[in-house]
Amino acid sequence: MAQVLNARTAATGHPVINANTIAALNLGLPSEPKSANARLAAPKTLAGLHGHHPKHNGLLAALPAADYERLLPHLEFVEMPFGTTICSAGEQMQYVYFLTGSIVSLLYETADGASSETAVIGYEGVVGADVFMGGGASLHRAFVKSAGYGFRIKASILTQEFARGGALQQLLLRFTQALFTQMAHTVACNRHHTIVQQLCRWLLLSIDRLQSDQISMTQDLIANMLGVRRESVTEAARKLQDEGLIHYSRGHITVVDRVGLENHICECYAGIKKVYEGLLKTNN
Incomplete structure (x- = not known):
């Protein structure tokens, strides 16, 4: 670890x-x-x-x-x-x-x-x-x-x-529901989808929150986050890089083709994104 x-x-x-x-x-x-x-x-x-x-x-x-x-x-x-x-x-x-x-x-x-x-x-x-x-x-x-x-x-x-x-209470409850939804999708994704799909979900969720196309993260740490072997992450990252979707070098990942990455993923990312967009809307 x-x-x-x-x-x-x-x-x-x-x-x-x-x-x-x-x-x-x-x-x-x-x-x-x-x-x-x-x-x-x-x-x-x-x-x-x-x-x-x-x-x-x-x-x-x-x-x-x-x-x-x-x-x-x-x-x-x-x-x-x-x-x-x-x-x-x-x-x-x-x-x-x-x-x-x-x-x-x-x-x-x-x-x-x-x-x-x-x-x-x-x-x-x-x-x-x-x-x-x-x-x-x-x-x-x-x-x-x-x-x-x-x-x-x-x-x-x-x-x-x-x-x-x-x-405040309503916003915090909505956020908590969205958080629970993210957890449920993550568990299902880690159990039923490929390492490539899991990595795509992880990358998109991360860059959405950074509001940037770049992430600083080693493959060892990504493997710990996903609960998989480092070699599996290396292979998945190489596949995405060979397809021109990301660029990886010395612990820095750049998403080169976001649309291509979105087309590559399972339904989990879209499900999480939709819930966050809906639950965190307010009418004030």
Whole structure:
């Protein structure tokens, strides 16, 4: 199994911009320290957040203004380095993460150390459904497979906001249903479809969330995600490259012909995409 930096986010020292700064950004005002002894941060602009904003997350962007403004003071901007384990299976998450420019993989791991990816989450969603669904400890390991950024909120606060009902609760429930649908399709795909089809599904789900045609990922890690042998991934990637659909070199994959890739896959990708597009629509 691939070794990763097991950096628990609650104690990592991820660069964090606090709630006062986030609120000040939204209002266009300079941020202020909470106390006379607090070190005043340099003036923050959206560029200071690497171009990211809470509304770059699909769920936060879909919230009505009043709900969004209520959450805003509690959001913290965080960097999410590749390889970070946000939460291990069996642990309680202290924060919930609204992603903007990263991808988190949910991995199910067996007692003997084998693992496979059950779902991926990007800017369209949130990591931490176990928190607001009342399930307690996480069933998966949440692993950052593509470095980027996001906004976190304390689990206790989001749980309170979820209990209020309304638009936030409905969005989170819709997203969770979409996530469960992705998991079901992934299980069926891994059981019944070829390695080439599985790799195509994995590539398309990844680039959709990156909004880019390029992925940085080794074949060893892809094999771990799919729960297959590395040699199988190598053979499948070579086939796709020979057909001119992708270009692979030194851990970097570029999708050259997306349409060709879509024509190559099983029905699982289309099923997942349709559900996400439908369930995450709002009428606000």
